[in-house]
Amino acid sequence: MKNNSTPFVHFFKTHKANYIYDFNTNAILKVNSDVYDDIQQFVETGELNSTCPDSKEVISSIQRQGYLNSFRWKEILHPASKLLPYYLDNCMQMLTLQVTQACNLRCAYCTYSGNFVNRHHSNVRMSYDTAKKAVDFYIKHSTNTDKLNFGFYGGEPLLEFELIKNVIEYIEKNSEGKEKGYNLTTNATLLNEEIVSFLQEYDVRLTISIDGPKEIHDKNRIKKDCSGSFDTIIENIKMISEKFPSYGDKVMFNCVLDPRNDFGCINEFFTNYEGINGFYSSFAHIAKEYIINDVYDTAEEYSKQYDYEVFKLFMSKIGRLDKKHVSKIVEAYYLNIKNAMIDNRPVTAGMAKIGHHGGPCIAGMHKLFVNAQGDFYPCEKVSECSEAMKIGSIDSGFNQDKIYQLINIGQLTENQCKGCWAAKFCYLCALFADDSGNLSIDRKMFYCKQVRENVEQQLKEYCLLKEMNFDEEDVYIL
Ligand code: SF4
Ligand code: SF4
Incomplete structure (x- = not known):
């Protein structure tokens, strides 16, 4: 026993x-x-x-x-708990502005498409006044941070290019002496020379969403009239390569992997498609937890192909296969192992009485997502309709009690976590406990088996x- x-x-x-x-x-x-x-x-x-x-x-x-x-841990407490007010007042690291909730595409799996619980497209746009207040808030709460990081998010943020321009100019004027970094995540359909020229001037990192070759990309990433967006994106990428070649190192691609598609085709596209293969790409599988019905469907063939690519990656790591044959998609897999097992696994002598499972960021400090109406959330992944995830607003500032609760999400499942051998590698944050606005034990525990x-x-x-x-x-x- x-x-x-x-x-x-x-x-x-x-x-x-x-x-x-x-x-x-x-x-x-x-x-x-x-x-x-x-x-x-x-x-x-x-x-x-x-x-x-x-x-x-x-x-x-x-x-x-x-x-x-x-x-075993006697108490579950996030290590940042005691200094939380100090961190929130002085150490904010990143601000993401949802400049609009509108989008010119209707991607099947997009969090705003209507296929997901709690999010729908709307025409709500961020006002310049709200954006300025959010920037001021960030500057005021980051006196101990060397570099200010700003993200622009949507909907499709380039629908609000004028606002983005004005906000960047405002930031530049009001944060002299601080290093700054800018990121923009876009579907790339609205890019033009004027926009790219501005983005280049301010070194804005551009993350372009693309899902593979035309036949795959156009299945999900469709315009309002149901036509595909692939050709427009490729044209715009070509324009960047030809007219702004030195901007290329600020551009990366983000691919949402849908297991119903042919893994080999996607892999081939990111490895060999001219104009794409030279850029850095990141990959994520479609998030199934928010989907209402049958959008997500696991495919056996896809898994087999994926596992074979992992096998090839391992062969290359022991020098039995040339690196050029390794899939870009599974490279990230190895980095995850390296990150979890080597970089984030310090072997220690002492045993702590108090601890918290891995997963939660310090909401508000690591990232602050401000939606178009000026409400605060930990990041762009959480539901803006969730009361549990709302951590303040531009008018009321941080709600520190709520942030304390989110970073200490392990206390929700205290007994289970104290006895869980995988706690130090756990990746569950409050996002996984959110059940339509309430932090739910059952919802969180649903993911534990998968984590282990x-x-x-x-x-x-x-x-x-x-x-x-x-x-x-x-x-x-x-
Ligand atoms: S997903 Fe969770 S841990 Fe990651 S930034 Fe968002 S709230 Fe924080
Ligand atoms: S897997 Fe579940 S029980 Fe284990 S530490 Fe994470 S939340 Fe706690």
């Missing part, structure tokens, strides 16, 4: 080896099968009854080094990569 006095660990295997993830130190132990079985039995029964003397010795040695501790499966998969793949590069040893601390 598992209890709280046995090691707080998680067991997993690859084809070649046995591993134990040690929650308290964040270390991964590679052990032989006797040790693995004995520790597993210890966790299950609460007793360490090894019949193998070697195994007993190895387990004692691991324990002496500080691993296999049974300690994904984390275990990442652990396995990380160890697999290590196996390919490292020599065999009885116990290896990764």
